[in-house]
Amino acid sequence: MTLSKKMRNIQAMEQQVDLFRCPICTAEMEMVEHSRLVCSTNHSFDLSKSGYVNLAPQAHVTKYDKSLFEARTTVMNSGFFDPVLEVITRIIHEGSKGTPVILDAGCGEGSHLADIVSRLAGKASGIGIDLAKEGIAAAAKEHPGAVWSVADLANCPFQDEKFDVILNILSPANYAEFTRLLKKGGLCVKAVPEASYLKELRAIFYEENVPKEDTDPVGRFAEHFDAVQTERVTYTFPLAEHHLAPLIRMTPLTWGASEEKIRKALQLGLPEITIDFTVMLGVKRNG
Numbered sequence: 001m002t003l004s005k006k007m008r009n010i011q012a013m014e015q016q017v018d019l020f021r022c023p024i025c026t027a028e029m030e031m032v033e034h035s036r037l038v039c040s041t042n043h044s045f046d047l048s049k050s051g052y053v054n055l056a057p058q059a060h061v062t063k064y065d066k067s068l069f070e071a072r073t074t075v076m077n078s079g080f081f082d083p084v085l086e087v088i089t090r091i092i093h094e095g096s097k098g099t100p101v102i103l104d105a106g107c108g109e110g111s112h113l114a115d116i117v118s119r120l121a122g123k124a125s126g127i128g129i130d131l132a133k134e135g136i137a138a139a140a141k142e143h144p145g146a147v148w149s150v151a152d153l154a155n156c157p158f159q160d161e162k163f164d165v166i167l168n169i170l171s172p173a174n175y176a177e178f179t180r181l182l183k184k185g186g187l188c189v190k191a192v193p194e195a196s197y198l199k200e201l202r203a204i205f206y207e208e209n210v211p212k213e214d215t216d217p218v219g220r221f222a223e224h225f226d227a228v229q230t231e232r233v234t235y236t237f238p239l240a241e242h243h244l245a246p247l248i249r250m251t252p253l254t255w256g257a258s259e260e261k262i263r264k265a266l267q268l269g270l271p272e273i274t275i276d277f278t279v280m281l282g283v284k285r286n287g
């Protein structure tokens with residue numbers, strides 16, 4: 001980690017310090033000596049060596065570990081997700097003015113947020129949070145210049161009505177919290193997988209189709225936001241041989257699969273993989 005990467009993260013956080021509120025007492029926070037966030041009643045949170053801040057109320061051990069995020073980075077760098085990111089960027093570009101402040105709630109290793117901010121020609125401020133420390137550590141290292149924080153999206157350490165856009169890609173949502181955080185007229189953009197998402201992997205790892213956890217994500221979304229629109233993004237992506245192992249590693253679909261089955265899948269190979277998403281867009285409800 002070079003100093004400049006760390007400093008770029010710290011500078012971004014200093015510029016956006018007004019967004020924060022203390023995760024313990026909800027008081028306002030300030031940056032002290034470029035090295036910690038401190039609230040007005042003196043709760044203090046040191047910045048990490050790479051310039052992110054951990055504002056999660058307690059340490060969380062999740063299944064999202066360092067190797068999973070490394071695998072996600074490898075797959076995302078291959079352009080796997082580009083058409084989805086193009087759609088999301090267009091939605092943000094068309095739906096917001098000036099320099100939007102974008103919160104990625106459940107940002108993982110941060111590549112989507114960094115990509116979207118760069119597609120917006122840097123004319124946006126990115127704030128990424130995730131409960132998995134390994135994801136945020138990777139984001140701070142690989143994508144300096146945004147605000148990166150370990151935090152719970154169900155209890156965000158941010159003030160009310162400060163964000164123009166909330167992104168929620170393949171991550172759990174908390175709509176009451178997202179509504180609190182959005183400015184009036186702010187946008188929520190959520191991407192959920194559809195039936196054909198990674199269907200080639202499902203065919204190998206499941207004998208039968210596994211039921212989806214949320215059977216009506218659009219209906220649930222529409223209960224909380226106005227002017228809801230959806231866009232289906234479906235395509236097949238040619239898979240280089242060396243991307244199959246990280247693809248298998250990165251997805252919760254294969255958690256619990258035996259080594260034997262993984263070996264078989266690698267031997268079999270997969271020339272292409274299907275991506276199938278619904279991207280939802282909704283506007284904060286008045287009142």
Ligand SMILES: C[S@@+](CC[C@H](N)C(=O)[O-])C[C@H]1O[C@@H](n2cnc3c(N)ncnc32)[C@H](O)[C@@H]1O
Binds near residue numbers: 105106154171
């Ligand atoms: C499938 S990953 C998606 C990550 C990223 N958005 C992407 O598309 O690559 C789901 C993410 O949600 C995060 N997550 C789950 N519950 C969370 C919570 N309560 N607060 C913040 N992040 C959470 C996980 O740590 C994980 O990084």
Ligand SMILES: [Zn+2]
Binds near residue numbers: 039
């Ligand atoms: Zn406090």
